[in-house]
């Protein structure tokens with residue numbers, strides 16, 4: 001199941017059940033009927049249209065309503081069995097779990113998982129599955145059925161009483177209720193080799209092939225494809241790429257991993273690029289660049305190597321989810337560990353139970369950055385959360401400082417990415433008009449990490465240079481007077497009419513925006529949740545509808561650039 005399931009509910013009474021189901025799946029969304037449901041992730045106004053649209057997107061669908069409503073809504077679309085996503089009907093209180101469609105895409109597995117959460121029996125009606133406990137068309141993720149077209153007749157023969165012989169190893173088959181006999185007429189063959197099935201045979205390719213990259217080279221993908229073809233090995237059996245730790249930043253290996261879609265893991269530089277648990281690989285093809293090892297079973301690969309840890313430093317934007325980039329949302333979805341100031345972690349939205357949270361006080365930045373590297377260096381996927389942009393008075397800089405000061409190679413080997421966000425000055429400016437339309441600077445008024453004299457000097461020169469200024473961290477309980485001093489400084493160099501914007505809690509429920517002038521500005525009007533924008537000599541304010549104002553700074557500067565028709 002690749003897409004996130006959509007859970008559709010028609011009334012408030014179903015919300016609790018929907019939440020229990022949502023907790024079972026990563027990124028599941030609860031869709032509630034407009035006007036009837038509060039607290040859902042999304043709302044919809046027409047059940048049938050919504051269900052059909054989601055179905056056509058291929059989304060797994062879980063609807064908390066009568067089966068008949070779902071059947072009638074989807075009836076016009078039911079022609080192609082292969083393409084159908086799982087569709088389940090579930091009683092409002094979770095007492096009945098009915099898989100309706102998607103036998104090939106895992107609906108019965110979903111029904112079993114959901115039914116378990118409510119301690120009920122799923123309404124499984126697939127006869128093969130009922131009798132044998134498994135669906136031959138739907139193997140576990142570590143095996144691929146090579147000849148699905150043969151499965152229907154194969155299952156009917158089994159149901160008619162034929163016995164089955166297993167060639168190769170599979171716990172899935174062994175633990176099922178299939179009628180296994182050494183001399184069975186039907187065979188299931190588990191093999192990583194390309195073989196054409198005989199009549200009455202199903203072939204599964206287990207994910208048991210490990211590709212060890214001894215020496216990276218530019219065309220790894222083609223190279224490996226050629227080795228596999230020469231050796232008669234089936235591509236679906238590829239399980240993993242293993243590389244030496246010293247190659248963790250190698251672009252050829254990364255490209256190969258991306259092209260093949262295979263997971264990439266690393267072993268210590270001295271270690272062997274084969275599964276530890278296999279003393280003697282069944283088959284080993286030594287080439288100059290690549291070693292191919294075939295494990296006995298997919299389980300032998302589970303503990304092989306360790307993933308490259310990732311640290312992604314993200315900016316949520318001002319607060320409203322709409323202004324968080326899709327790249328940042330993707331990072332949040334894949335995170336195993338989240339670190340950050342508690343308020344920002346809460347702002348990041350609902351997290352899954354399996355995501356570990358390390359919420360700390362805002363001032364412990366270096367400690368937090370080091371902790372993030374320790375977690376990531378152990379192979380975990382870590383997200384460090386900032387508000388706005390992570391590089392603007394936020395955690396990306398602390399992370400860089402921590403790495404710069406460290407000579408720990410495992411920290412430097414972490415896959416480090418910085419994902420930008422919309423900074424407070426940009427979101428505030430967009431609400432006010434276009435005050436940052438010409439040259440501007442951003443100055444933090446916090447003198448925790450720099451002397452006040454430097455801040456005053458910067459304000460002085462920015463004012464002399466006639467730049468628009470955005471003040472972050474304008475005032476705090478520990479520094480109540482600095483803003484007053486900054487205002488004094490500005491008044492010496494800017495006219496009293498200079499437009500000033502006070503933008504507080506932008507993109508959050510308590511958002512407020514005021515257009516005032518420098519003469520009106522007083523530090524009492526400002527707190528730590530405010531960004532203050534101070535205009536240049538050209539910044540203008542004019543009225544807009546509903547008694548509000550627009551403020552902007554023109555694109556041009558100086559009389560010789562002023563457009564002739566501009567007042």
Ligand code: SAH
Nearest residue numbers: 388389394423424472473505506528530531
């Ligand atoms: N990385 C953040 C800035 C962190 S410094 C960013 O890029 O936006 C914290 C300061 O940013 C606050 O004191 C305030 O001046 C400003 N700020 C952050 N979020 C804000 C918001 N939603 N509304 C107004 N100001 C905000």
